[in-house]
Structures are given as structure tokens and as C-alpha cells.
Amino acid sequence: xxxSQKAPPAPALTRPAxxxxxxxxxxxxxxxxxxxxxxxAPLVAGIAVFYLWPIVQTAGYSFTETGPFGGSTFxxxxxxxxxxxxxxxxxxxxxxxxxxxxxxxxxxxxxxLASLLNLPGLRFAAVYRVLFFLPYVAMPxxxxxxxxxxxxxxxxxxxRALAVVGIEGPYWISTPGAATVAVAVVGLWSSLGFSMxxxxxxxxxxxxxxYEAAELDGATRWRQFRAITVPLLTPSIFFVLIITVIxxxxxxxxxxxxxxxxNPVLPRSxxxxxxxxxxxxxxxxxxxxxxxxxxxxxxxxxxxxxQFRLQRRWVxxx
Amino acid sequence: MTPTRRTSPLRRTALAASAVVLTTAxxxxxxxxxxxxxxxxxxxxxxxxxxASITYGVWDQNQVPAIEENIAAFNEVYPDIDVTVNVTPFxxxxxxxxxxxxxxxxxxxxxxxxxxxxxxASNGMLEPITGAVEAGDIDPANYPQALVDLYTIDDVSxxxxxxxxxxxxxxxxxxxxxxxxxxxxxxxxxxxxxxTAVDISEALxxxxxxxxxxxxxxxxxxxxxxxxxxxxxxDDGASGYATPEAQAGLQFWTDLIASGGSPSIQQLTDTTAxxxxxxxxxxxxxxxxxxxxxxxxxxxxxxxxxLPLPSGEEQATVIHGVANVVxxxxxxxxxxxxxxxxxxxxxAQQQQGDSGAVIPAFEGxxxxxxxxxxxxxxxxxxxAVEYSRPLPVSLSSAEWxxxxxxxxxxxxxxxxxxxxxxxxxxxxxDAALAEE
Numbered sequence: 144x145x146x147s148q149k150a151p152p153a154p155a156l157t158r159p160a161x162x163x164x165x166x167x168x169x170x171x172x173x174x175x176x177x178x179x180x181x182x183x184a185p186l187v188a189g190i191a192v193f194y195l196w197p198i199v200q201t202a203g204y205s206f207t208e209t210g211p212f213g214g215s216t217f218x219x220x221x222x223x224x225x226x227x228x229x230x231x232x233x234x235x236x237x238x239x240x241x242x243x244x245x246x247x248x249x250x251x252x253x254x255x256l257a258s259l260l261n262l263p264g265l266r267f268a269a270v271y272r273v274l275f276f277l278p279y280v281a282m283p284x285x286x287x288x289x290x291x292x293x294x295x296x297x298x299x300x301x302x303r304a305l306a307v308v309g310i311e312g313p314y315w316i317s318t319p320g321a322a323t324v325a326v327a328v329v330g331l332w333s334s335l336g337f338s339m340x341x342x343x344x345x346x347x348x349x350x351x352x353x354y355e356a357a358e359l360d361g362a363t364r365w366r367q368f369r370a371i372t373v374p375l376l377t378p379s380i381f382f383v384l385i386i387t388v389i390x391x392x393x394x395x396x397x398x399x400x401x402x403x404x405x406n407p408v409l410p411r412s413x414x415x416x417x418x419x420x421x422x423x424x425x426x427x428x429x430x431x432x433x434x435x436x437x438x439x440x441x442x443x444x445x446x447x448x449x450q451f452r453l454q455r456r457w458v459x460x461x
Numbered sequence: 462m463t464p465t466r467r468t469s470p471l472r473r474t475a476l477a478a479s480a481v482v483l484t485t486a487x488x489x490x491x492x493x494x495x496x497x498x499x500x501x502x503x504x505x506x507x508x509x510x511x512x513a514s515i516t517y518g519v520w521d522q523n524q525v526p527a528i529e530e531n532i533a534a535f536n537e538v539y540p541d542i543d544v545t546v547n548v549t550p551f552x553x554x555x556x557x558x559x560x561x562x563x564x565x566x567x568x569x570x571x572x573x574x575x576x577x578x579x580x581x582a583s584n585g586m587l588e589p590i591t592g593a594v595e596a597g598d599i600d601p602a603n604y605p606q607a608l609v610d611l612y613t614i615d616d617v618s619x620x621x622x623x624x625x626x627x628x629x630x631x632x633x634x635x636x637x638x639x640x641x642x643x644x645x646x647x648x649x650x651x652x653x654x655x656x657t658a659v660d661i662s663e664a665l666x667x668x669x670x671x672x673x674x675x676x677x678x679x680x681x682x683x684x685x686x687x688x689x690x691x692x693x694x695x696d697d698g699a700s701g702y703a704t705p706e707a708q709a710g711l712q713f714w715t716d717l718i719a720s721g722g723s724p725s726i727q728q729l730t731d732t733t734a735x736x737x738x739x740x741x742x743x744x745x746x747x748x749x750x751x752x753x754x755x756x757x758x759x760x761x762x763x764x765x766x767x768l769p770l771p772s773g774e775e776q777a778t779v780i781h782g783v784a785n786v787v788x789x790x791x792x793x794x795x796x797x798x799x800x801x802x803x804x805x806x807x808x809a810q811q812q813q814g815d816s817g818a819v820i821p822a823f824e825g826x827x828x829x830x831x832x833x834x835x836x837x838x839x840x841x842x843x844x845a846v847e848y849s850r851p852l853p854v855s856l857s858s859a860e861w862x863x864x865x866x867x868x869x870x871x872x873x874x875x876x877x878x879x880x881x882x883x884x885x886x887x888x889x890x891d892a893a894l895a896e897e
């Protein structure tokens with residue numbers, strides 16, 4: 144807050160001045176400091192009750208031994224000690240990382256698609272946009288059911304198609320390794336639409352004059368893409384990257400629904416959140432599950448902080 | 462079995478807690494329908510003018526028409542008890558129930574199954590039926606003994622089964638005929654079954670048809686063969702998997718897959734055994750009596766019959782059934798118990814059987830089920846009750862069920878020797894059982 148500088152006498156306002164600067168010379172007006180809070184209060188209250196408080200509670204539970212119906216006893220850091228010695232933590236972390244890396248391959252694809260859809264004079268651009276966006280709004284369970292059929296080892300269309308070109312496809316969802324890749328491919332496919340829409344909006348904000356100037360200088364389409372589109376798109380790419388990493392670290396529904404709960408491969412292909420679910424809701428060890436949730440929370444926080452740190456090196460800002 | 466008044470510390474707390482709830486509830490509505498006793502298992506059939514509004518939690522939409530008939534009949538006796546049926550799909554039922562139990566908002570009356578009864582009963586979430594049994598309003602002798610025992614935890618009974626299911630072999634007779642294989646007239650051995658499966662697979666290999674399908678699920682497959690081999694799954698708080706008998710029961714499925722009599726474990730993961738059967742690609746499917754409703758209106762139905770499971774050292778099948786239980790925290794306990802008693806009675810059970818969706822549990826009301834597919838010899842499922850064994854469960858069922866799903870396929874596929882896998886499973890299962 145700046146108070147040192149002299150401002151022209153403000154008229155008697157009932158609302159804060161444009162810049163939110165307190166009207167000088169008329170003493171403190173506490174209601175002005177209260178107003179903004181009042182406006183955001185509904186949102187803050189919602190976030191506090193439904194997000195912040197549960198995080199605090201979960202952190203609390205992670206230091207207890209909590210049974211299936213509540214009733215907890217303090218256990219110190221026992222859960223964390225056990226967790227960091229649990230090979231399943233590293234197994235599920237590895238699977239989650241593999242999944243994330245594959246889904247991230249979707250970002251370059253989305254950049255390409257968004258640029259293509261942004262080509263001047265493209266007909267039916269809106270139709271294509273809808274088509275690419277549909278998987279994102281479709282229910283994950285419905286998406287999973289369809290892909291489950293596509294991946295079917297004996298009767299699935301994927302292996303039938305591969306057979307035509309002489310490749311014998313694996314039992315995608317019942318072979319360790321292949322299962323994680325299969326789920327990640329679906330994750331990539333479902334996230335394409337969202338990334339593309341965000342990137343397309345970013346493309347629209349690039350001034351057309353830049354392209355005109357480049358064209359006058361004789362730059363090819365490819366050169367324009369590399370020298371103008373990509374650098375000016377980096378803020379959007381950064382946003383998409385952050386969102387994709389966070390979403391990928393939370394993968395559960397696709398994995399659970401495509402592989403199926405009785406799939407013997409599931410325990411070897413589980414993600415962090417599935418690990419959390421299994422400990423909390425199948426094994427009924429809610430304290431341990433809370434510790435897993437805290438680890439996921441901190442990991443995502445760390446990764447996001449790291450990305451913000453690294454972004455200065457590659458994200459273009461003007 | 463004599464209902465006992467012995468109470469564990471946990472139960473005592475629960476009783477005290479429910480007594481408090483009961484007291485406050487009564488105080489709140491100023492009702493004078495009985496003086497609350499410290500013993501909440503106390504039970505009295507309500508007067509017919511009791512006015513209450515209760516919820517009934519179930520997971521099977523297919524059974525709702527029959528349930529609504531039940532409630533209509535119930536309302537003829539108790540016109541002022543309003544029952545709301547809440548259907549939650551099975552996949553979410555238990556997660557939701559656990560949340561409701563933690564927040565003391567369980568439905569007043571709800572469905573319970575074997576793997577979960579121990580967890581809920583021992584945590585004081587359920588109201589015993591001891592009172593209703595003592596008053597003579599529920600007679601456990603009317604229901605299959607194995608299932609009455611299933612819902613008796615530490616000598617306290619919490620419910621009687623509303624229905625039951627046993628396991629049999631659903632046979633596609635058209636495929637068997639096409640393969641030119643003879644089916645046994647009555648009863649068969651393990652070897653005879655295995656040979657039949659291989660013969661069918663070989664005869665119809667060009668059509669991609671298999672004789673039988675391996676063990677992906679305990680209740681319909683390997684629990685049965687373990688019992689038939691004279692083994693156990695869980696006995697006296699210890700895993701039975703380390704015994705040679707249980708391992709013989711598992712070996713049955715490894716052999717079946719290795720001989721080509723069954724699709725591989727991977728094939729069965731991608732396409733489940735019941736899907737193989739309903740697609741006409743499987744001749745013999747080990748399935749529960751509940752599979753009948755999947756055949757309604759299917760083209761397959763007229764070529765289907767049922768055979769009993771083969772005998773190993775002995776004859777055995779797994780029996781299971783759903784029970785109606787009352788929440789210990791219900792604010793309308795008397796009304797909920799009245800409905801619980803009514804649903805266990807002969808009239809309601811007959812209505813359930815007439816609907817054909819399930820086999821009602823009340824002795825003598827089952828004939829309508831067998832009549833619902835007259836050519837399929839559904840009587841096999843009823844005859845099986847005589848040599849049935851209750852679904853193996855314990856407090857930590859869910860936990861060791863997950864271990865079975867993870868480890869046993871490695872034995873069935875031949876990836877590791879049966880004895881190694883079973884020994885590892887027994888160790889991990891014992892660890893889970895020790896924490897109960």
C-alpha cells in the first residue's frame with residue numbers, strides 16, 4: 144500500500160477508488176478492507192470447507208492408525224516409516240511416472256493439431272474441434288468400456304487390425320507393462336482435446352502482423368511455426384503442461400475401469416491413487432492411505448514448484 | 462444354537478451407544494411405545510399404527526420390483542411405516558456404506574453379504590436379531606444352516622438370509638452335441654470333467670470353442686475345488702492355503718488350463734468366463750444360480766442345462782446369500798426391525814421367489830425358481846444345499862481376496878508352481894488375519 148504520495152483529494156466515495164487505494168486524508172475506512180473479503184467469502188468458504196480443511200484432516204489422519212469406521216489412535220510417523228519401506232509405493236510411483244511421460248507426448252501432438260486447426264481457410268474447423276474435444280467431456284467410465292473392448296486380446300479391433308499387417312498384438316490389458324502403456328495411450332487420447340482448446344486460444348492471441356512480416360521476409364511455414372508460433376505459445380504450453388502433470392499423477396478412474404478390479408495385472412500396474420484407494424477402501428487402513436495421499440499431494444506440489452522454477456528458461460514472456 | 466447374552470467389550474460399547482441413541486430418539490419424539498432398556502437387543506413387534514419413515518439400502522435394481530411388492534404387503538400390516546428403497550450399484554455399495562457407517566447415517570435396514578458381515582458386526586454397526594428370534598418372530602430353522610451361521614458372529618446372530626445361491630455347471634448342450642461328447646447321467650469325478658473339457662476343446666478347436674473356463678474367482682471356481690479336495694480356505698483364523706488339500710484344489714485349475722480344456726488366464730481376463738459362455742464359445746461354465754437372470758430372453762436359453770459340480774475327495778459347493786440387517790444407529794429401529802422380520806417371513810419370501818430373480822431362502826418357497834426355466838434342471842442348485850459349504854470369509858476378507866486375485870493367477874497360468882504360490886499366499890494371508 145502506498146501512502147507516501149500525495150493524491151488529489153478524493154471525492155466522497157461509497158466504493159473504493161479504482162486502484163483500491165484508500166482515500167487519503169479521511170482516516171481509516173475499515174469497511175473498505177472488509178469489502179473485498181466479503182465478495183470472495185463464498186468462494187473462500189467453499190475452498191476452506193471442502194479443500195483446505197480436508198487436507199488438514201488428512202494430514203492429521205496420516206499420523207494415526209484409523210480403522211474402517213473411524214476411531215483413530217495416534218501412531219506418530221509409523222505410517223510414513225512403513226510407507227517408505229513399502230515396495231508398492233515405488234512400484235506405483237514408477238507406473239505413475241511412465242503414465243505421465245506417455246500422456247505428456249500428447250502436448251506436442253496437441254500443438255501440431257491446434258496449429259493445423261488454426262490454418263486460415265480450413266473448412267469445418269468447428270467440427271474438428273468438437274470431434275477432438277469429445278473424448279474430454281465423455282465420461283471416463285464410458286471411454287474405458289469402449290477401449291476395453293478395443294484392447295481385447297482375442298476379439299479386439301486393435302489386434303485384428305495389427306493381424307492384417309502381420310503383427311501379433313499382445314493381450315494389452317492382461318500383460319504387465321503393456322497394460323500401463325495401453326491405459327496411458329487412452330489417457331493421452333482423452334487429454335488431447337483439452338490441451339488443443341487451450342493451445343488454440345493461445346494461437347489466436349498471436350498477432351497476425353508477425354506472420355505477415357515473416358512472410359515478407361520470406362520465411363517458410365515451418366520456419367514461421369518454429370520462430371513465431373512455438374515461442375509465443377510457450378505460456379499456453381506451460382499451462383497445459385502443469386495441468387497435464389497434475390492430472391496424470393491423479394490417474395485412477397481410467398486405470399481402474401479399463402483393467403477391471405479383478406485383473407491379476409492390476410496390482411503390478413497400479414498408480415499412486417489406486418494404491419491409495421486399495422489401502423484406504425479395500426484394506427481399510429485409512430491412516431496409511433492418508434499418508435499415501437499426503438505423499439501424492441507433496442509430490443505434485445514439488446513437481447509443480449519445480450516446473451515454475453524451470454519455466455523462466457523456456458517460457459516466453461513479453 | 463442358543464442365543465447368548467455374552468458380550469464383548471466392543472459390543473458392549475455399541476449397545477450402550479445404541480441405547481443412548483434410542484433414548485434420545487424416544488425422548489425427542491416423546492413417544493411412549495416402550496421403556497428403553499439398557500440392553501438394546503431388546504425387541505418388540507410394534508403396534509400396527511406405528512408411524513415412521515425408514516430407508517432400505519440394496520444394490521440390485523433387478524430385484525426392486527419384487528421388493529416393492531414386499532413393501533406393499535408390509536404396508537397392509539403397518540400402513541404408517543413409509544419405506545424408501547435406495548439402490549446403489551454393487552461397485553459403489555460398500556464404499557458408500559462404509560462412509561455412511563463412519564458418519565452414523567446408515568440406512569435403517571440394508572443388504573449385507575458374507576465378506577462384510579464380520580467387519581460391520583464386530584464394529585458394533587449392526588443390531589442383532591436375538592430379540593426377534595427369542596420372541597419367535599424369526600425361526601432360524603427355516604433357512605439353510607450354512608447361511609444362518611454365516612451371519613452369526615461371535616455367537617450373536619445379525620440376520621437371516623433373504624436368498625441363497627449355490628454353484629453348478631451351466632452347460633451349452635448344443636456345443637456338447639456338436640463336439641460329440643457324452644455328458645454324465647448323474648454325478649462325475651474330477652477326471653471325467655477334465656477329460657470332457659479337453660475333448661470339447663479339441664473337437665471344436667476350429668470354431669475357437671473351449672470346453673470349460675479356468676479359475677478367476679473363488680466363489681464360483683477354486684473355493685469349490687478346495688472344499689472338494691477336503692481343504693479349507695480360512696479356518697480358525699488361519700489360512701488353509703498351505704495345506705496339500707487346498708493346493709490340490711488349485712492344481713485342478715492349473716491342469717485344466719494346461720491341458721487346453723480352458724482358455725488362458727489372459728484370455729479370461731480380457732473376456733470373462735460368463736462372456737465366453739453367453740457368446741456361445743464355452744461349453745461348460747462354473748457359475749452361480751444368479752446367472753439364470755443373465756439367460757432371460759437370450760437365444761442361448763433353450764440349449765442350456767445345469768449339471769452338478771464334479772466330486773473330488775468329496776462333493777461340495779459354495780453357498781452364499783444376502784441378509785437384511787438393521788443399523789445399530791437407526792433412529793427408527795422398531796420399524797426397521799418390523800420390516801426385517803416381515804421380509805424374512807414366508808409371504809415375502811414367496812413373493813421374492815415368484816419374481817424368479819433369486820432363490821428365496823425360506824424353506825419351501827423355492828419351487829418357483831426351478832419352474833422359471835423348466836428345461837434347465839435348476840433343481841441342481843437346490844439339491845446342492847445339502848452338501849454346501851458357506852463362502853469362506855473373515856474380518857479381513859476384502860484384504861485377502863485381493864491377495865488371491867493377485868497371486869493365484871500366477872499358479873493357474875503355470876508361471877510358478879502351485880505350491881510356491883499357495884505358500885506365499887498363506888503367509889501373506891496369515892499376516893492379514895493376524896491383524897484382525
